[in-house]
Amino acid sequence: MKLQQYQVDAFTDRIFGGNPAAVVPLASWLDDSLLQAIAEENNLSETAFFVPSHNGFSLRWFTPLAEVELCGHATLAAAHVIFVHSDYRQNRITFTTRSGELTVERSDGQLQMDFPACVPKPCELPDLLYQALGQKPVQLLAADDYLAVFDNESKVRAVKPDQGLLSKVGLRGVIITAPGDTVDFVSRFFAPKLGIPEDPVTGSTHCALAPFWAERFSKSILTAKQLSRRGGDIICEVRGDRVRLTGSAVTFMEAEIHL
Template sequence: MRVPIFQLDAFTTRRFAGNPAAVVVLDHFSDDALLQAVAAENNLAETAFLAFSEGRYRLRWFTPTVEVPLCGHATLAAGAVVLERLEPGRDSVTFDTASGPLTVDREGHAYRMDLPARTVSTVAPSPSLSEALGVTPLETAIDGTNYLALLSGADEVRSLAPDLVAIARLDRIGVVVTAAGDGTYDFVSRYFAPAKGIPEDPVTGGAHCALVPFWKARTGKDAFFAYQASRRGGELNCRLLGDRVQLQGACAFYLEGHIEI
């Protein structure tokens, strides 16, 4: 079977920055093992599989090792594929996903998506987390699946060199580190998830579903300009609207072709 594939850099206006995602367009979802094999072959943080069914698009996401219930940057990329390549006359698309309906809207030269906010709860300091990070967080929280560690400043976030093997052994699937911004940005962050095949994710929409409520509670603000300080880096305009988080960012098309599966 020969099917279309696109690769885009999400949350950036230029290629070779932001977070790369593959979008594979299918007539229907194939066997899960085959989808996982394609994602492993692509070897990107996320491969999105898009299928058109009964007038609606269905969307699933796979890392190189597991299927995940939500992926922000690959949703943004899938939205760009629909609005720019599959149906360029449209300005909005809604995907049916494991996390409910997710909408991506065209916004100028970028795209805005609407995701569920995550509940963030403060927890007692974790010695194993501090050991894995190599620093002791000022504050530790959880969003259900990840640890969220508040560090002393943006420079500490940028220079962090955690023990990824130790992070993979923690009792949460990933670790978000964050600090207040030191200039243009309201806050900065990084995200490590080696337990699900992503040593460090370049730019993580899902993590910002927790970061936005976290920083809202500390600043009283509803809108933020955020930066994920990975090696590739990426910018996100974020807004909290009740129990939803809106994330806005651009996408750069890098590759368009077909794969044989």
């Protein structure tokens, strides 16, 4: 069996930037163990698989260690593959996923994803998390991940987390964030228990970040930057219980999987 595979850099307009994701189009679902093995072999933060469905496509995401409920950059990458590398002529894609229906639209050279908001709630700071980050945030919230808020961008850049301790926190991962110097807010994301020490750019975390900063700044449209080594840019728009994330994507590689 041969499968087509694409590697796409998401949330960037240049190769070697943003967050790389592998995308594998399928005619029908393969065994879960094989999907996981492909993701492990790719050793990227996410590998996305999609199959045609009655109203669009069914989409799933795998890290090297596990399937996840939601992934923004791999959704952006999958939509890019459909729009650019297939004979798909509509401007809107509907994905059926573990997080419900997600839509992606292309407009003016960018892709706009519509995701469910995930509003974080204040919580107590576990000693383990404080030790892992090496400095105390001014505020801690939680949703799918811990959300640690710092005073300024320089403090977010300076954090050098203990990955071993971070892997023991109770939630999926840890987001650190602060007001940005040139954008509304900045962030970083660590998820070592999923095999991702630091994710280059994370769409799903902005489902929590956008509502938090929208309330803080009293504005619905925000600019965001993720401060990983590769870096990435996201425009966020909060619409009630939904968040629209806008970004670009570029193809880095086309390949063939031999099974």
